[in-house]
Amino acid sequence: MEGPPEVLLKFLGVAAAVEGAVSTDLAVLGGTIAVLLGEENSVAGELAACAAGIRSPREGKVLVGRRMLEASTKEGRRASGFVAHTVEAPPGMTPRGCVNLAVTAVVKNRNSATEKTREILEWLDLQTVANVPLEELNSPEIQRTSMAVCMATSPELLVVDSPIHESLHSRLKTFARAGNAVLIRTSSLGEIPEGVERIALCDSSGIVRVVSRSELRGRAMGGAEISVSFCPSLPRQQLETIPGIKNLLHRNGLYKFTHGETAFAVTQLMNLARANSRAVIELHISSMPPSALIRLFEGDRGRTFHEGLFTGEDGP
Amino acid sequence: MKALLLTAEIMVKRSVGSIWLLWLCGFLPAAVAAVSPVDTLPGKLVSLAVCLPGVFLLTGWHGSRARTGLMAILFRTEGAGTVRFSELLLPTLSGTILGAMAGMAASFPPTWQFWLVLPLSAFAVSALIDSAERRYRYPGRFLLGLLWLHGASESGGGSLLAPFLYPGKVLMPGEAAPHPDSFVLASLALAGVSAGIYSLSCRR
Numbered sequence: 001m002e003g004p005p006e007v008l009l010k011f012l013g014v015a016a017a018v019e020g021a022v023s024t025d026l027a028v029l030g031g032t033i034a035v036l037l038g039e040e041n042s043v044a045g046e047l048a049a050c051a052a053g054i055r056s057p058r059e060g061k062v063l064v065g066r067r068m069l070e071a072s073t074k075e076g077r078r079a080s081g082f083v084a085h086t087v088e089a090p091p092g093m094t095p096r097g098c099v100n101l102a103v104t105a106v107v108k109n110r111n112s113a114t115e116k117t118r119e120i121l122e123w124l125d126l127q128t129v130a131n132v133p134l135e136e137l138n139s140p141e142i143q144r145t146s147m148a149v150c151m152a153t154s155p156e157l158l159v160v161d162s163p164i165h166e167s168l169h170s171r172l173k174t175f176a177r178a179g180n181a182v183l184i185r186t187s188s189l190g191e192i193p194e195g196v197e198r199i200a201l202c203d204s205s206g207i208v209r210v211v212s213r214s215e216l217r218g219r220a221m222g223g224a225e226i227s228v229s230f231c232p233s234l235p236r237q238q239l240e241t242i243p244g245i246k247n248l249l250h251r252n253g254l255y256k257f258t259h260g261e262t263a264f265a266v267t268q269l270m271n272l273a274r275a276n277s278r279a280v281i282e283l284h285i286s287s288m289p290p291s292a293l294i295r296l297f298e299g300d301r302g303r304t305f306h307e308g309l310f311t312g313e314d315g316p
Numbered sequence: 317m318k319a320l321l322l323t324a325e326i327m328v329k330r331s332v333g334s335i336w337l338l339w340l341c342g343f344l345p346a347a348v349a350a351v352s353p354v355d356t357l358p359g360k361l362v363s364l365a366v367c368l369p370g371v372f373l374l375t376g377w378h379g380s381r382a383r384t385g386l387m388a389i390l391f392r393t394e395g396a397g398t399v400r401f402s403e404l405l406l407p408t409l410s411g412t413i414l415g416a417m418a419g420m421a422a423s424f425p426p427t428w429q430f431w432l433v434l435p436l437s438a439f440a441v442s443a444l445i446d447s448a449e450r451r452y453r454y455p456g457r458f459l460l461g462l463l464w465l466h467g468a469s470e471s472g473g474g475s476l477l478a479p480f481l482y483p484g485k486v487l488m489p490g491e492a493a494p495h496p497d498s499f500v501l502a503s504l505a506l507a508g509v510s511a512g513i514y515s516l517s518c519r520r
Contacts, residue, residue, distance in 0.1 A: 053392075077392045088388035090326050091381060098389050104318040105395030153392045 005029040006066055008157050008181035009051055013060035015206070016043040022206030023060065028198075030066075030156070033172060033182040035192055038202030038290050047202070048185035052082035052159040065156045081150025083160040083168075087142055089134055095145040096121060096130040102152035120151045124171065140165035147171065155180070162186035169193045189216070190287035201294050209297045219296045224262040224285045228269055229254045230278040238276065242268045247292060254282065258292040319386075319395040323402035326382045327373050334376070341372050358422035359484030365418035366438050367464070367480050369410035370445040375457065377403065378449045400518065404442055411438035415483050423487045429496040430486045436503040437482045443510035444479070447517035479506045 009028040016024075024047065028034045038044030049055040050062045053071040062071040065079030089098050100117045107113040121130050124144045129137055134145065143165050150158060158175060160168075162184055173195045176182050186192060192199065192213070199216055200207045211219075233253045239245065242265060248257040259265035262285060273280050331337050345368075348360050377383055383399070390396045412435045419426045419434065448456025464480045482503050486496045 081392065088381075089385035090383075091385075093385065101319060101322060101386075101395070102389050102393060105390050105393035105398070149389055150392075155392075 005031045005179070007068075008065060009183060010063040010068065011047065011050070011057075011060065012063065014047065014050060014057040014062060015059040016046050016204070024206045026200060026207060026210070028157070028181045028183055030179045030181050031176055032198070033176050033184065033193075033196045035184045035186060035196050035199045036202055036207075037186055037189065037192070037199050037293070039187050041204050042187075042202040042290065043204065043206055044185050044187070044200075044202040047207075048159050048161070048183065051157065051183055052080055053077040054082065078153050079155055080157040080159060081147075081153065081155040083143065083147045083150055083158055083164075085139065085143060085146070085161060087134055087146050087149065091135070092133050094131050094133055095126050095137070095141070095148060098134070098145060099148045099152060102149050106153055116152075120148045123151075124148045125167065140167050143168060144171075157181045157183065160184045162188070162191040164191065164193055169195070187290060188287055189290075189293065201290060201297065203291070203294055208294050211297070216293065219293075223258060223260040223288050223292075224265075225256065225258050225288055225292065226262070226265055226269075227254055227256045227282065227284040227286075228280060229282040230273055230276075231281045232278060234272065234276060234278055238272055242272070246295075258288055319390060319398040320402045320405075323386060323399045324406045326386065327377060327403065327406055330377070330380055330382045331372050331375075337372055337375060340375070341368055344368065344371075356488065359488030360481070361484070362415060362418045362422050362487055363481040363484035366411045366415035366434065366483050367441050367445075369414055370407040370438075370442045373407045373410070374403070374442070374445045374449050376449075378446075379453065404439075404446055404514070407442040407445070408435070408439045411441060419483060419487055426487060427496060429500050430483060432500050433482045433486045433496075433503045436507040437479060440479050440503065440506045440510040443507075443514040447510075447513045450517045479503070479510075482506075 006029070007027045008030045009026075011024050011026040014024045014026075015022065024043070026047075036044035036047055046055065050057045051064065051071055053064070053073075053076050056072040063069065064071045064076050067075075067079070069076035069079055071077070071080060087098060096117065099120050100113065103117050103120070104110075104113045107116055121127050124147060126141065126144055126148060129141050134142065137145065144167060147158070147168060157180065158172070160172065160182060163186070164172070164184065172182050172193065176195070184192065184196070196213055198210055198212060200210045202208065230253075234255075236248070236250050236255075239248060239255055239257070242259075244260055245265070246258045246260075248255065250256075257265075266283070266285070269280065269283070272278075345361060345364055348364055349357060352360050383403075386399050387396055390399060415434050415438060416426075419430055445460060448460055452459075460480075479502075482499050486499045
């Protein structure tokens with residue numbers, strides 16, 4: 001019988017390098033995909049960098065892998081990988097060259113190294129571009145090459161920077177299903193791939209709330225951030241009459257707001273334009289920004305995190 | 317082994333591809349030949365032969381995309397250490413070989429002290445250039461250049477302060493120069509000090 005899933009990533013009392021930072025305790029189980037969702041100025045990026053061993057936390061500990069090694073140590077770094085949008089490599093290097101170099105540094109036997117390189121390239125569908133210089137690859141291929149280089153050390157945790165190309169979604173799921181963990185850092189709800197179990201909402205001071213995907217969907221209820229501009233411009237008071245409008249901003253004739261019901265908000269905008277003899281010249285609808293999502297959970301801050309996923313110093 | 321050879325290959329490719337490094341390495345011997353008295357010229361050229369590979373391979377290497385890329389790929393493996401080893405080994409080896417050839421051309425057969433001083437100096441020079449490039453880049457290059465010029469213009473005991481010139485001074489001691497044995501001791505001490513500076517610069 002299979003045992004319970006192991007914790008493969010733990011943040012213990014980690015605090016961001018900002019004033020008023022909140023101490024963060026977070027654990028990610030093997031076999032799962034978790035997300036750090038936060039804007040550019042949030043701690044999400046810093047926590048992801050700490051998990052990947054690229055940075056050490058100012059306070060607290062980040063432990064990775066089955067052996068719970070400190071992420072920024074040599075051994076800890078071997079247990080994790082960081083999938084980015086770029087692959088830093090010497091000029092002219094190819095995906096095969098990059099992967100083979102990383103593999104030969106881990107696997108000493110030449111034949112085994114060649115075989116492992118071939119398997120990784122095949123799994124990530126990189127055979128056709130294996131000998132093409134990185135400078136000539138497109139962005140999905142670069143992201144797959146980045147993952148291929150990570151796979152050389154057979155990591156137990158992958159930290160992935162979004163946006164994630166679709167071709168990687170199934171690979172990340174397969175990787176997680178094999179008992180490993182995936183941590184995705186993203187700044188947009190729309191970039192979260194299917195199969196994600198838990199989402200940690202981050203602001204500049206720390207993790208505000210951890211929610212399941214379905215819980216977040218339920219709260220957001222098809223909500224979106226809407227940008228609209230009219231010709232001639234419409235007074236702000238007119239937009240404030242739309243029921244349920246939130247976070248209304250006005251800059252250079254462009255209105256930006258969030259609304260829980262996208263279809264209703266768009267209908268109201270069109271009615272307003274018609275009633276005031278205005279034309280809608282610009283309309284953008286994007287998923288709710290993390291700050292707006294956090295506001296949906298306001299008042300919940302400090303509540304106990306989900307059992308089993310988030311732990312304190314004493315373990316799960 | 318692959319990381320070692322690849323690093324060496326990439327270092328050479330990068331330097332050969334840099335026009336100004338090629339000009340620099342052509343200009344230095346010519347400048348030394350133009351300003352040095354005939355009797356000290358062979359010694360200075362031998363010393364230059366020991367230093368040039370280090371200057372050629374390591375100038376700008378630490379900030380280069382090639383090195384950053386190699387280190388990024390090998391960040392999570394033992395290979396990162398191999399890159400560091402290779403970038404010290406290659407200039408040391410090539411400096412030793414080039415210095416030996418220049419030494420044999422300048423004075424045949426070279427003294428036994430020369431064979432001891434040569435690899436130690438090549439190692440010390442490579443470690444110093446590497447450390448200066450890693451930590452201080454432009455100010456580091458400038459300081460090492462000044463030290464070389466100072467040593468080249470000194471006769472007598474002052475030449476012990478310029479490690480870059482040991483191989484040449486051992487071969488062509490000159491009138492007031494210290495005994496060649498003192499260069500052997502000095503190069504041993506210097507190799508130790510350079511290794512210390514190098515490991516400190518790696519750790520910081």
